[in-house]
Amino acid sequence: MGHVHVIRILHTTFGIFGNVFGILLFLAPMITFKRIIMKRSTEKFSGVPYLMSLFNCLFSAWYGLPFVSPNNTLLTVLASIGGALEAIYVLIFLIFAPKKEKYKISGILFLIISIFSIVALVSVLTLHDTKRKLLCGLAFAITCIMMFGAPLTIMRQVIKSKSVEYMPFFLSLSIFNSSTSWTIYGLLGKDLFIIVPNSIGSLLACVQLILYAIYRDSKKKLDVKMEGSIEKGLEKTQIEIQKNMETYAL
Numbered sequence: 399m400g401h402v403h404v405i406r407i408l409h410t411t412f413g414i415f416g417n418v419f420g421i422l423l424f425l426a427p428m429i430t431f432k433r434i435i436m437k438r439s440t441e442k443f444s445g446v447p448y449l450m451s452l453f454n455c456l457f458s459a460w461y462g463l464p465f466v467s468p469n470n471t472l473l474t475v476l477a478s479i480g481g482a483l484e485a486i487y488v489l490i491f492l493i494f495a496p497k498k499e500k501y502k503i504s505g506i507l508f509l510i511i512s513i514f515s516i517v518a519l520v521s522v523l524t525l526h527d528t529k530r531k532l533l534c535g536l537a538f539a540i541t542c543i544m545m546f547g548a549p550l551t552i553m554r555q556v557i558k559s560k561s562v563e564y565m566p567f568f569l570s571l572s573i574f575n576s577s578t579s580w581t582i583y584g585l586l587g588k589d590l591f592i593i594v595p596n597s598i599g600s601l602l603a604c605v606q607l608i609l610y611a612i613y614r615d616s617k618k619k620l621d622v623k624m625e626g627s628i629e630k631g632l633e634k635t636q637i638e639i640q641k642n643m644e645t646y647a648l
Contacts, residue, residue, distance in 0.1 A: 409586040413472035416579040423572035424451075424480040430566055431490050438494055442555075445491040445503045447548040448484055449510060454538075454545040455481035456514045461538040461591070466521065467531055469587060535591035542595030546577065546602050553609060562613050570610060574603035 427448065434440055455477045460466060462473030492503055517537050521530045552565050577599030584592030 405586055409583060412579050412583040412586060416576060416583050417472055417476045419572060419576040419579050420476040421479060423576045424483045426566065426569040426572045427487055431487055434490060434494050440491055440495045440499065444551060445488065445495060445499065448487045448491060449503065449506050450545040450548040452481060452484040452488060453510045454541040455484055457534070457538040457541045460518055461534045466534045539591045539595045543598055546595065546599035549606060553606060556609050556613055560613050562610050565606065565610065567610050570603055570606035574600060574607060577603060
């Protein structure tokens with residue numbers, strides 16, 4: 399009994415950790431969206447990761463409900479907060495994105511809401527107990543993997559451009575902390591639907607952090623190189639001016 403009690407305490411503790419790190423994860427893009435609002439442009443930022451996060455939040459909140467998956471209420475709490483924030487991010491992206499990107503984001507958003515509505519209705523009206531948990535758990539796990547996989551395009555851009563400008567460090571760190579906490583939470587609760595996607599999330603976030611460590615100085619080196627070129631140009635100009643002045647003096 400004592401062993402079971404300890405596991406329950408640890409399960410709840412890591413669930414709370416998951417909520418704290420998860421909220422930090424959902425707040426991390428605020429830096430990006432502050433830049434978008436100030437510049438009134440989405441620049442080269444992608445809206446897909448925020449759509450995938452919203453998609454995942456919908457299914458996470460649903461999967462954590464007591465009539466779907468017992469003892470996972472903490473998941474619903476986090477997903478509800480995250481879903482509200484992601485919806486705001488998507489709205490901001492729609493306001494400042496180019497016309498072509500707006501159509502793309504709107505289309506994906508409509509698809510996301512439609513899929514979630516169908517799965518939720520089917521699970522409530524036609525399925526019970528284990529079958530309901532299986533359907534909702536699979537949907538939750540798949541959307542989790544899609545959310546964690548969405549930054550792959552950004553990672554490719556980082557490798558290609560050798561710049562981490564469009565891959566915020568705190569976002570990657572928050573993903574790693576959050577997904578690791580939820581992986582441990584899933585292990586303690588023996589829930590494969592939580593373990594598998596969050597393990598993948600931890601791995602991908604770890605790769606992002608490695609890429610950040612490799613390419614974080616690229617922009618600094620480029621700036622230093624440009625500054626050096628400017629200084630050399632100014633020095634050359636000053637020498638030419640001095641020579642001209644000497645010529646006129648003679």
